[in-house]
Amino acid sequence: xxxxxxxxxxxxxxxxxxxxxxxxxxxxxxxxxxxxxxxxxxxxxxxxxxxxxxxxxxxxxxxxxxxxxxxxxxxxxxxxxxxxxxxxxxxxxxxxxxxxxxxxxxxxxxxxxxxxxxxxxxxxxxxxxxxxxxxxxxxxxxxxxxxxxxxxxxxxxxxxxxxxxxxxxxxxxxxxxxxxxxxxxxxxxxxxxxxxxxxxxxxxxxxxxxxxxxxxxxxxxxxxxxxxxxxxxxxxxxxxxxxxxxxxxxxxxxxxxxxxxxxxxxxxxxxxxxxxxxxxxxxxxxxxxxxxxxxxxxxxxxxxxxxxxxxxxxxxxxxxxxxxxxxxxxxxxxxxxxxxxxxxxxxxxxxxxxxxxxxxxxxxxxxxxxxxxxxxxxxxxxxxxxxxxxxxxxxxxxxxxxxxxxxxxxxxxxxxxxxxxxxxxxxxxxxxxxxxxxxxxxxxxxxxxxxxxxxxxxxxxxxxxxxxxxxxxxxxxxxxxxxxxxxxxxxxxxxxxxxxxxxxxxxxx
Amino acid sequence: xxxxxxxxxxxxxxxxxxxxxxxxxxxxxxxxxxxxxxxxxxxxxxxxxxxxxxxxxxxxxxxxxxxxxxxxxxxxxxxxxxxxxxxxxxxxxxxxxxxxxxxxxxxxxxxxxxxxxxxxxxxxxxxxxxxxxxxxxxxxxxxxxxxxxxxxxxxxxxxxxxxxxxxxxxxxxxxxxxxxxxxxxxxxxxx
Numbered sequence: 001x002x003x004x005x006x007x008x009x010x011x012x013x014x015x016x017x018x019x020x021x022x023x024x025x026x027x028x029x030x031x032x033x034x035x036x037x038x039x040x041x042x043x044x045x046x047x048x049x050x051x052x053x054x055x056x057x058x059x060x061x062x063x064x065x066x067x068x069x070x071x072x073x074x075x076x077x078x079x080x081x082x083x084x085x086x087x088x089x090x091x092x093x094x095x096x097x098x099x100x101x102x103x104x105x106x107x108x109x110x111x112x113x114x115x116x117x118x119x120x121x122x123x124x125x126x127x128x129x130x131x132x133x134x135x136x137x138x139x140x141x142x143x144x145x146x147x148x149x150x151x152x153x154x155x156x157x158x159x160x161x162x163x164x165x166x167x168x169x170x171x172x173x174x175x176x177x178x179x180x181x182x183x184x185x186x187x188x189x190x191x192x193x194x195x196x197x198x199x200x201x202x203x204x205x206x207x208x209x210x211x212x213x214x215x216x217x218x219x220x221x222x223x224x225x226x227x228x229x230x231x232x233x234x235x236x237x238x239x240x241x242x243x244x245x246x247x248x249x250x251x252x253x254x255x256x257x258x259x260x261x262x263x264x265x266x267x268x269x270x271x272x273x274x275x276x277x278x279x280x281x282x283x284x285x286x287x288x289x290x291x292x293x294x295x296x297x298x299x300x301x302x303x304x305x306x307x308x309x310x311x312x313x314x315x316x317x318x319x320x321x322x323x324x325x326x327x328x329x330x331x332x333x334x335x336x337x338x339x340x341x342x343x344x345x346x347x348x349x350x351x352x353x354x355x356x357x358x359x360x361x362x363x364x365x366x367x368x369x370x371x372x373x374x375x376x377x378x379x380x381x382x383x384x385x386x387x388x389x390x391x392x393x394x395x396x397x398x399x400x401x402x403x404x405x406x407x408x409x410x411x412x413x414x415x416x417x418x419x420x421x422x423x424x425x426x427x428x429x430x431x432x433x434x435x436x437x438x439x440x441x442x443x444x445x446x447x448x449x450x451x452x453x454x455x456x457x458x459x460x461x462x463x464x465x466x467x468x469x470x471x472x473x474x475x476x477x478x479x480x481x482x483x484x485x486x487x488x489x490x491x492x493x494x495x496x497x498x499x500x501x502x503x504x505x506x507x508x509x
Numbered sequence: 510x511x512x513x514x515x516x517x518x519x520x521x522x523x524x525x526x527x528x529x530x531x532x533x534x535x536x537x538x539x540x541x542x543x544x545x546x547x548x549x550x551x552x553x554x555x556x557x558x559x560x561x562x563x564x565x566x567x568x569x570x571x572x573x574x575x576x577x578x579x580x581x582x583x584x585x586x587x588x589x590x591x592x593x594x595x596x597x598x599x600x601x602x603x604x605x606x607x608x609x610x611x612x613x614x615x616x617x618x619x620x621x622x623x624x625x626x627x628x629x630x631x632x633x634x635x636x637x638x639x640x641x642x643x644x645x646x647x648x649x650x651x652x653x654x655x656x657x658x659x660x661x662x663x664x665x666x667x668x669x670x671x672x673x674x675x676x677x678x679x680x681x682x683x684x685x686x687x688x689x690x691x692x693x694x695x696x697x698x699x700x
Contacts (some may be wrong), residue, residue, distance in 0.1 A: 058688070169586075171582050171585060171586035171589070172586070174578075174579075174582045175550065175579060175582055175583060175586065178575055178578060178579040178582070179550075181571075181575045182553075182557055182572075182575055182579075185571055185572055185575070189564070189565075189567065189568035189571075191565075191567035191568055191570070191571075192564070192565045192567045192568045194564045194565060194568040196560075196561055196564065196568060196572070197557075197560055197561070220633065224626070224629045224630060224633055225626075225629075227625070227628075227629040227632065228622050228625035228626045228628070228629040229622065229625060230625060230660075397656070397657070397660035397661070397662060398657075398662065400656065401652060401653040401656040401657060401670075402653065402670075404633075404636065404652070405649045405652065405653050405674065408636070408640055408645055408648075408649055409645055409649060409678070409682075409690070412645045412690045412691060413688065413690070416688070416689060416690060416691055417691055418641060418644075418691045418693075418694070420691075421637065421640050421641065421645070421691070422641070425633070425634075425637040428633065429630075429633075432630070433542075433546070435614060436614055436615055436616065436618065436619055437539065437542055437543060437546065437616075438614065438615065439546070451571075455571050458570075458571070459567065
């Protein structure tokens with residue numbers, strides 16, 4: 001009980017931190033920037049995120065966090081507007097919403113679908129916050145048992161899970177994580193202080209520049225493709241279906257389906273806790289849950305409002321939940337969090353148990369920012385969605401030069417050196433190749449970020465416990481077993497299947 | 510013309526769907542590019558581990574671990590590709606046109622939009638070179654103004670964008686905020 005009082009106190013402190021003038025205004029900048037850039041199909045929320053990072057690095061810690069999380073929070077809000085009104089999913093996270101929302105829009109229920117989507121997002125984030133508060137004592141108990149060996153092994157597990165779950169090929173994911181780890185070893189060795197791979201370049205002594213690499217890897221490929229197409233994804237063929245009716249109907253739909261909302265919130269929170277899984281898993285698992293529990297399954301795909309509510313709740317709930325593994329274990333819960341983790345480290349936030357104990361108010365400030373920004377974004381979206389949808393029609397020739405200019409300037413901001421521009425351009429070109437060859441880029445970023453922290457943990461473990469930590473510490477052993485299982489679950493399954501089939505055949509014979 | 514191909518989905522050759530050359534070309538391009546990427550990665554790994562051999566063992570533990578693990582995965586990946594080259598091609602299966610949200614990824618897309626992609630990549634390299642030579646303060650406004658002009662946007666808008674961006678970067682960032690973006694090599698030469 002005392003612990004819950006302490007937790008609720010931290011929750012309140014987090015809320016008061018958010019509602020100070022500089023922090024709130026920084027969050028609003030994030031919300032508005034996220035809405036504008038996030039609405040342009042082909043760019044999306046992740047690019048909006050990355051564009052603001054260089055500016056965040058010039059700010060104080062808490063306002064910078066509020067601004068970046070403001071962008072993070074509005075992604076799912078804005079994505080559903082083109083998905084429902086134009087049938088154009090901004091990213092894969094709004095595919096399921098498109099399936100049901102656009103047919104609703106075509107029969108004149110766009111307002112109802114959007115209202116349901118926005119309200120569902122808010123319910124999802126609120127439920128996620130409640131679930132977070134409820135499981136916090138358990139999380140704290142687990143994290144308090146963590147020392148360098150556990151953190152090292154947790155990072156290894158996070159990297160393996162992210163590599164095997166993102167993209168279609170485990171091998172490609174692991175190789176990309178390896179490339180990230182290789183980049184992370186550039187600079188001074190944490191074990192000895194020896195310079196590694198720096199050559200004659202003083203610039204590299206501090207390691208590779210993370211922000212220019214992020215900007216290049218994720219931003220440049222999208223801009224190059226936008227320029228190559230030289231047209232917006234939302235073409236004139238798509239009619240903007242405008243409406244103002246149905247707003248209350250959508251809200252009522254969410255309230256009537258509260259059990260579905262709760263179930264999808266739990267799904268969203270669980271997927272948020274699993275490193276690197278992202279919103280897509282939350283979206284489709286929630287959608288599947290809505291389909292599976294509906295009496296009339298034939299209405300799905302033809303505009304069933306439950307098919308709008310479920311994925312929106314799932315995606316929304318996974319967003320605050322993904323903050324938890326990021327700050328507690330240093331393992332990003334989804335791709336935007338992988339990007340944000342890099343920024344956290346630069347801004348001075350050190351993931352670890354203290355983020356759930358002494359710095360719990362900062363963690364709650366972050367979770368609350370996502371919830372509050374989501375509310376504000378919903379209100380803005382409901383009032384302005386007719387006009388916001390027009391952003392989808394802005395010509396590529398108007399977007400490309402300004403976005404690319406912002407990226408170049410942002411890259412140059414990092415160390416104010418020409419090396420930043422070089423790394424940005426190289427990462428952009430390599431990112432373009434990886435994007436089109438389907439080599440997942442998220443494991444590379446995770447390898448880069450986690451590699452920088454994992455090596456010091458590794459040497460701390462060796463210096464303190466020798467090699468005994470590998471087999472004497474129970475949590476380490478469990479994490480090792482999970483790593484082996486994640487890596488070899490597929491081959492083991494097929495081997496056991498073959499053995500089972502041959503056994504059955506022999507038995508029948 | 511319809512040509513017979515090796516099966517893409519691990520089924521027997523007799524069950525494989527026939528494919529047109531238009532569909533085969535991106536598939537073969539994707540496979541070739543994959544092999545090239547693996548070869549580059551192998552060379553990088555050899556150089557990567559060779560470069561740290563003179564250092565203290567503590568500085569080489571991690572690079573060795575990474576190299577060995579990557580060689581192992583690379584070997585497995587190469588073997589699986591060799592055994593069944595089509596294993597990663599499902600994205601190009603006509604029945605599953607694209608796994609991307611708007612069908613804008615993969616060699617298929619690159620071949621369809623080859624001229625646009627080449628132009629965009631050339632433009633990106635050009636702006637990078639310009640920034641290296643002149644620095645972002647001059648290169649970025651020039652690029653934005655030039656891009657808008659050559660894309661047929663309103664000339665006045667292009668000119669205003671060019672001037673406004675230069676003012677923001679020169680007086681806003683450097684003057685008011687004291688953020689001194691790097692100078693280009695050409696500017697350094699004349700200083």
